[in-house]
Amino acid sequence: MPREDYQQRLAKLQRDVVSMSDLVLERLTMGLEALETKDEDLAWRVIDGDAEVNELYLEIEQECVDLIALQQPVAGDLRLIAASFKIITDLERIGDLATNLGDYTLDAQRTEFQQVDVQELGGFAQEMVEDSMRAYKDEDVDLCYEIDAADDVLDDKCERLSELVIRDLIQETDVDSDEEAEVMLKEATRLLLTIRDLERVGDHAVNIAARTLYMIESDDELIW
Amino acid sequence: MPREDYQQRLAKLQRDVVSMSDLVLERLTMGLEALETKDEDLAWRVIDGDAEVNELYLEIEQECVDLIALQQPVAGDLRLIAASFKIITDLERIGDLATNLGDYTLDAQRTEFQQVDVQELGGFAQEMVEDSMRAYKDEDVDLCYEIDAADDVLDDKCERLSELVIRDLIQETDVDSDEEAEVMLKEATRLLLTIRDLERVGDHAVNIAARTLYMIESDDELIW
Amino acid sequence: MTAAEAPEASTTEAEDSWLDVDLRWEHLKGRLFLAGCVAASLFGVFVLALLIADVLWEAILGVVQHDVSIRTFLTQPASRHADQAGFYAAIVGSVWLMIFTVLLSFFIGVGTAVYLEEFAPDNRWTRLIEANLANLAGVPSIVYGLLVLAAVVNFTNPLTGGRVGPILLAGAVALALLITPIIIVASQEALRGVPDGVRRGSLATGATRWQTVKNVVLPAAFPGILTGTILAVARAIGETAPLIMVGAILTARRVPEGPFDTFGSMPTMIYYWADRPEITFHYLAALGIVVLLTILIAMNGVAVYLRNKYETQQ
Amino acid sequence: MSYDGNPLSGDGVAADNRRNRRVRRVFLACAAVTVATTLAIFAVLLDNAFSFFYDSRLHEALLGAAVEARVGFVEFLTGTRWAPYHAYPDYGVLPLVNGTLMITVGAAFISIPIGTATALYLSEYASPRVRGWLKPTLEVLAGVPTIVYGFFAISFITPVFVRPFFGFFGVSVDYYNAFAGIVVVGIMTIPIVASISEDAMNAVPDDLRNAAYGLGATKREVSTHVVLPASVSGIFASYILAVSRAIGETMAVTLAAGYQSRMTANPFVEIQTMTAYMVQMARSEASIGTIEYQSLFAVGLLLFLMTLAMNLLNDWMKRRYREEYR
Amino acid sequence: MAETDLDIEVDGDEGTGDSLETASTPETVVSTRNLDVWYGESQALQSISMEVPRNQVTALIGPSGCGKSTFLRCINRMNDQIDGCRVEGEVRFKGKNVYDGDVDPVALRRKIGQVFQKPNPFPKSIYDNVAYGLKIQGKTDDLDRRVEQALKRAALWSEVEGQLDSSGLDLSGGQQQRLCIARAIAPDPEVILMDEPASALDPVATSQIEDLIEELAEDYTVLIVTHNMQQAARISDHTAVFLTGGVLEEYGDTAQIFENPDSQKVEDYITGKFG
Amino acid sequence: MAETDLDIEVDGDEGTGDSLETASTPETVVSTRNLDVWYGESQALQSISMEVPRNQVTALIGPSGCGKSTFLRCINRMNDQIDGCRVEGEVRFKGKNVYDGDVDPVALRRKIGQVFQKPNPFPKSIYDNVAYGLKIQGKTDDLDRRVEQALKRAALWSEVEGQLDSSGLDLSGGQQQRLCIARAIAPDPEVILMDEPASALDPVATSQIEDLIEELAEDYTVLIVTHNMQQAARISDHTAVFLTGGVLEEYGDTAQIFENPDSQKVEDYITGKFG
Numbered sequence A, B: 001m002p003r004e005d006y007q008q009r010l011a012k013l014q015r016d017v018v019s020m021s022d023l024v025l026e027r028l029t030m031g032l033e034a035l036e037t038k039d040e041d042l043a044w045r046v047i048d049g050d051a052e053v054n055e056l057y058l059e060i061e062q063e064c065v066d067l068i069a070l071q072q073p074v075a076g077d078l079r080l081i082a083a084s085f086k087i088i089t090d091l092e093r094i095g096d097l098a099t100n101l102g103d104y105t106l107d108a109q110r111t112e113f114q115q116v117d118v119q120e121l122g123g124f125a126q127e128m129v130e131d132s133m134r135a136y137k138d139e140d141v142d143l144c145y146e147i148d149a150a151d152d153v154l155d156d157k158c159e160r161l162s163e164l165v166i167r168d169l170i171q172e173t174d175v176d177s178d179e180e181a182e183v184m185l186k187e188a189t190r191l192l193l194t195i196r197d198l199e200r201v202g203d204h205a206v207n208i209a210a211r212t213l214y215m216i217e218s219d220d221e222l223i224w
Numbered sequence C: 001m002t003a004a005e006a007p008e009a010s011t012t013e014a015e016d017s018w019l020d021v022d023l024r025w026e027h028l029k030g031r032l033f034l035a036g037c038v039a040a041s042l043f044g045v046f047v048l049a050l051l052i053a054d055v056l057w058e059a060i061l062g063v064v065q066h067d068v069s070i071r072t073f074l075t076q077p078a079s080r081h082a083d084q085a086g087f088y089a090a091i092v093g094s095v096w097l098m099i100f101t102v103l104l105s106f107f108i109g110v111g112t113a114v115y116l117e118e119f120a121p122d123n124r125w126t127r128l129i130e131a132n133l134a135n136l137a138g139v140p141s142i143v144y145g146l147l148v149l150a151a152v153v154n155f156t157n158p159l160t161g162g163r164v165g166p167i168l169l170a171g172a173v174a175l176a177l178l179i180t181p182i183i184i185v186a187s188q189e190a191l192r193g194v195p196d197g198v199r200r201g202s203l204a205t206g207a208t209r210w211q212t213v214k215n216v217v218l219p220a221a222f223p224g225i226l227t228g229t230i231l232a233v234a235r236a237i238g239e240t241a242p243l244i245m246v247g248a249i250l251t252a253r254r255v256p257e258g259p260f261d262t263f264g265s266m267p268t269m270i271y272y273w274a275d276r277p278e279i280t281f282h283y284l285a286a287l288g289i290v291v292l293l294t295i296l297i298a299m300n301g302v303a304v305y306l307r308n309k310y311e312t313q314q
Numbered sequence D: 001m002s003y004d005g006n007p008l009s010g011d012g013v014a015a016d017n018r019r020n021r022r023v024r025r026v027f028l029a030c031a032a033v034t035v036a037t038t039l040a041i042f043a044v045l046l047d048n049a050f051s052f053f054y055d056s057r058l059h060e061a062l063l064g065a066a067v068e069a070r071v072g073f074v075e076f077l078t079g080t081r082w083a084p085y086h087a088y089p090d091y092g093v094l095p096l097v098n099g100t101l102m103i104t105v106g107a108a109f110i111s112i113p114i115g116t117a118t119a120l121y122l123s124e125y126a127s128p129r130v131r132g133w134l135k136p137t138l139e140v141l142a143g144v145p146t147i148v149y150g151f152f153a154i155s156f157i158t159p160v161f162v163r164p165f166f167g168f169f170g171v172s173v174d175y176y177n178a179f180a181g182i183v184v185v186g187i188m189t190i191p192i193v194a195s196i197s198e199d200a201m202n203a204v205p206d207d208l209r210n211a212a213y214g215l216g217a218t219k220r221e222v223s224t225h226v227v228l229p230a231s232v233s234g235i236f237a238s239y240i241l242a243v244s245r246a247i248g249e250t251m252a253v254t255l256a257a258g259y260q261s262r263m264t265a266n267p268f269v270e271i272q273t274m275t276a277y278m279v280q281m282a283r284s285e286a287s288i289g290t291i292e293y294q295s296l297f298a299v300g301l302l303l304f305l306m307t308l309a310m311n312l313l314n315d316w317m318k319r320r321y322r323e324e325y326r
Numbered sequence E, F: 001m002a003e004t005d006l007d008i009e010v011d012g013d014e015g016t017g018d019s020l021e022t023a024s025t026p027e028t029v030v031s032t033r034n035l036d037v038w039y040g041e042s043q044a045l046q047s048i049s050m051e052v053p054r055n056q057v058t059a060l061i062g063p064s065g066c067g068k069s070t071f072l073r074c075i076n077r078m079n080d081q082i083d084g085c086r087v088e089g090e091v092r093f094k095g096k097n098v099y100d101g102d103v104d105p106v107a108l109r110r111k112i113g114q115v116f117q118k119p120n121p122f123p124k125s126i127y128d129n130v131a132y133g134l135k136i137q138g139k140t141d142d143l144d145r146r147v148e149q150a151l152k153r154a155a156l157w158s159e160v161e162g163q164l165d166s167s168g169l170d171l172s173g174g175q176q177q178r179l180c181i182a183r184a185i186a187p188d189p190e191v192i193l194m195d196e197p198a199s200a201l202d203p204v205a206t207s208q209i210e211d212l213i214e215e216l217a218e219d220y221t222v223l224i225v226t227h228n229m230q231q232a233a234r235i236s237d238h239t240a241v242f243l244t245g246g247v248l249e250e251y252g253d254t255a256q257i258f259e260n261p262d263s264q265k266v267e268d269y270i271t272g273k274f275g
């Protein structure tokens, strides 16, 4: 088959994107774990790990540009490159969100609002990202649509949790001191932001699915 | 000069990106105004206007793909297209953030926290986006660096305002009822999210600047 | 070319392993081979020089030693007496022959070439004509003479019993038959030299075949056709055998008065003189050759001039 | 919008087309003349040669004239004595064929090696400047009328070169001798070999030479390994053409080699070729219809058939090399 | 042009062939229906049905020997010049089957200009080159203006203005090709056929020709064969992909063909996975 | 290859020419220094200084007539064949100036193979084609194995295995070109020069040749001239851009040249704004 080297580079591009997603997902897991266990070391590792993601991001982006500049891709090949070009932006953003989780771990005591199950939410969002990358890797159309549906579930979950946090906050108005109140408020804020961040992780998963769908079928239904 | 049609399409692409940014900025202005004036009509217009941005986004993206598939761009031309391809993602996201502002208008009463000057913050973020698009249009390297610097200022502002909100909330613990408390909390949440959104607008402006810098000088300093 | 001799002590380590090939023997063989080729090439030149020198030498000998008058030679017809013999009638005969030969062969030659190159479908008949042409071009000239002798000269009118006889026109027919294939081949070459793209360009513009040929192809090929024709006529003018077969008068004592008159010509005259045992006639032959060659060189000069002009135009 | 009628016809076009067809017919007629020529040669030669063998023309025979055998085919083709004027005439054509072949083969030994080497030099070695004068010079050699070569033979080759040189070795050389004929015919066919071979060599694409040079071949290797094999059919075509020309060559051999028909392999004696006999016959006073006179056509026919065979062979060869590099 | 490119409607029905009953909509200038072409015994085109829209550039691409040139030659019946070439099916020019008995190919070619692979100016002056078609076709009124017009349209006028009398052969390759284009458009045909018009030119001349083709499409219908896929992508509005065996595998909007072809074979061909 | 592409170090100092004192680093096989070439009175190359790295593909691109072929011919002294061609400056092959008096061009060419624009197999059998270079260079031991080896490297073995005795001219264009590559690499040269090796081929054959060139770069240093910018982009590691007048305008890593050239002229040339 002609243009072997080029085909190999395309395959490698796809692999690289997948390994970037692995890296990002790993950091997301670590971020969630750090939040859960209040493990500052882990949090630092998440935060410092962002550099690696960013590097990989730049490298893959460069490879996309190289491929476009040097190989004149068309049709499916071009769609793969364009999808990868966009997907890595989402992955990078998910990486940033993981960094946020690390940040929250460092700032927060995480003593209040035990009833808010961030882990479950995080797990759900993470699964969406995993699914989207699986769709990308396996060029699975159905999965793309599933992810879009899952996002609605996630959004619901987030809304309910946010309400829960606020309701909790109101119910626990009997704080001892201003300091304590401040801590609690900050805690609540952080929690709300965490929820928001996880919701965004889901959004990015949908983006990835949308791009993947476009790549496979050149169907822009999910891209808004 | 050869390839006239192609050159014209490139110029038009750049113009289209700029007009997309105009559209997005206009919606940002409208969103801020809606928040300020609690004008629900305006808010709805902002929210509904998102469709237009998304359409333009898809159209420009398609044109980028067309240009890559059909015209085999290299060097500066390719960098322009790649930059546009990424920048419109940022613009679209800014458009979404404007939509958020509309949403907040609808939900919120905006009676509390008068001292938090969201308008000033919004104006600042908006200016950053304008600058970044000017840099893109005029291929202005210095401006790109300025925007990066401005983002630090914006981040500072946001942090200070967030603290302010939380402090306010604590100081005003003497709420009459649970309902009132809930309203106030929701208000605070929304305000915090607004601040967070405006901070993100600034981030996107930096992204645009970074892309522009890369386009002009192929210098990836600002891209993280 | 003495890489192998490694003149200086090797300086860098790269140079040690550099082009470790011994080619002395190869180069020696090459030089010997070249020497052979050059010698062969010069042989032709050498012979030509000898030939010209010989002819000139004999002609000068004739003029200087045997008092052959150049003036008499150029203005008098042939004669039994060497001192009165001239070349005039032969020259005129050859000029007449040339004119009729061109008239008879040019249009048929060019027409055939145009037909074959521009109109003919690629079928068996066309291929037959082409093959036939290649063959005609190789038929010995004497055979054409034989053909005309039997078909024209000996043609006897069944009614009057009158025989056509060895007339000038018969000679011209023989020469025309002889050079028509040459003109055809030269014209074909010239027509082929016109790029096919030009033809298709014209046809695609909506021109008919003939419009294409007339307006584009023939103007472009004309210099080539003309050159070929001149060279062919130059060939005809030196031909002897067909004229002898046709029955040309070997001793041209009389200027022919028209195409139906008997005739002599330069080459037959030369043959006659050269074949005579008397030495003086020999010198006359040499002088005749000088005249003949002069005319030939002039014609070739014109052809070369035309060709060069044409080639620079392309 | 619909397009009615035929948008694709017009009066101007029809007139142009009619003219085109007329012109085409005229040119076809021209081409027919060339075919007629060949047919005429065949017809006339056969017709007259028939009367050499059977005492009446072929067409007369076909029309019912009496046929009486005069000379047998076998006698003609195998007889070793050619003496038409003798009191006891013999019509064995072999001595004439012998003369012709002697000249032809001898000439080939001169023209083939020299012509091929010249062609190689011209196409592979000569600088444009050298080529610029050498090639026209050879063309002049080809353009010199045969009668001039004949003169050259009897005024120079025989007296100045052949007789003194071989005389020195004790060989007696006739005034007319085959050797002089061989030399001049050899010389005059050099340009044929050189020019057609060179064409064939030039037809070898430069790419091919460069390929060999690029592999580190020397010039000689390029010439002998690449150019020669690649143009071999064209070169052979030139040889055949040269031979064909030598067979049909008339005046030079008539003047150089003489009028004495004999079966011999000695190149230093007078011989007679077929063409020389025909010239001799045409000059004679024999009257039309006599057996001597009709022998002209029998020999002519044989000559024609020999050259025809050569030409067909040449044509076949030429076609092959033309097709090789398209 | 960019805008137009975004708006083009793909004629999506050419594959079916059934809708051709009402053959010539105003938009279609040349259409073929079940066109088969044989050279002797071997079939070069197989049942090609295709509609070429007016005033657009339609590119024909495909591997070597797939019949692109053959298809082009069918349209102005230049195939008539080739012995052993046999055509079946219909080629309609403005609704009329050009292979009908009453169609004169010479007249047809006066409506359909052609530009060839190698620039082939006549060995005449620049002026005479352009005027040639006009003279042949008897359009000799106002000759100078028409010649100037054609040269201007071919973007050559400014370069040759002062030297109309010099030979067309003295021009550079790219200029010669533009001269040939001027010659083809001078008698004002409706369709221009081009068989790899830039393959003998260097990149700069090529891109001039490409620009010119895009401009010509404002006034003419242009059909262009090219070996260069990128060239087809750059300049054409519609692309027809022929594949080996003389099959029209896919025909549609150029952007669609190059971004998202329907046929997997076409995808493989344009991404270079072919063969 | 993708990884390599990302890691390549650009030799950034070829412009200065001063660092050439210590000419042959192990990485540089061919280098030129202030190379000027004239044809008669007209200068075809102006002061070219450039270093060609070992075992990589270096592409030469530029507008027509800018001297790419001339440069290539200087390296194996094929310019010696051209009358009126005069060379000044240095062309170093493994540190030795090939224009030194004691260098035999015939010997030089045995170390530097060449592949031409049009496939030019000898009219001999496939086997003899490949064996030719080996024979004249006296490398006749183990001939069969060497021939097989070369054909395998040229990715032709599987296609011609059973028909080594049939003529090289019977192959298709792309196969012929691979045969020529096999012929060039059979005597195991160190450098292979290619002057537009795919320009006479159709796209499929072209992309086979391109693949092959990339593979060859593992064992040989490949210098390739191409008119096709995209081709240079696809297959080369380094690109040298020549511009009209015989100037080496920019030389560097291919990705850098095509994404972010230093010279504005190069940018204009590769984006097609040139001329």
Ligand SMILES: Nc1ncnc2c1ncn2[C@@H]1O[C@H](COP(=O)(O)OP(=O)(O)OP(=O)(O)O)[C@@H](O)[C@H]1O
Binding pocket: E039, E044, E062, E063, E064, E065, E066, E067, E068, E069, E070, E071, E082, E227
């Ligand atoms: N004059 C002819 N005689 C016989 N067969 C022909 C002739 N012209 C073309 N063919 C055959 O018809 C088929 C199609 O040829 P055509 O020239 O149309 O292909 P193409 O697509 O134009 O190829 P290319 O891209 O090489 O120009 C080929 O198989 C070819 O061999």
Ligand SMILES: Nc1ncnc2c1ncn2[C@@H]1O[C@H](COP(=O)(O)OP(=O)(O)OP(=O)(O)O)[C@@H](O)[C@H]1O
Binding pocket: F039, F044, F062, F063, F064, F065, F066, F067, F068, F069, F070, F071, F082, F227
């Ligand atoms: N044999 C020659 N004699 C005279 N001038 C020559 C010769 N070969 C090339 N030139 C001139 O030298 C210059 C460079 O030619 P060269 O062939 O090296 O260019 P190129 O870049 O290879 O062009 P192309 O892309 O057209 O092959 C041109 O101006 C050309 O006219």
Ligand SMILES: [Mg+2]
Binding pocket: E068, E069, E070, E195, E225
């Ligand atoms: Mg074709």
Ligand SMILES: [Mg+2]
Binding pocket: F068, F069, F070, F195, F225
């Ligand atoms: Mg070149």
Ligand SMILES: O=P([O-])([O-])[O-]
Binding pocket: A093, A200, B093, B200
């Ligand atoms: O750009 P976002 O991180 O807000 O999705």
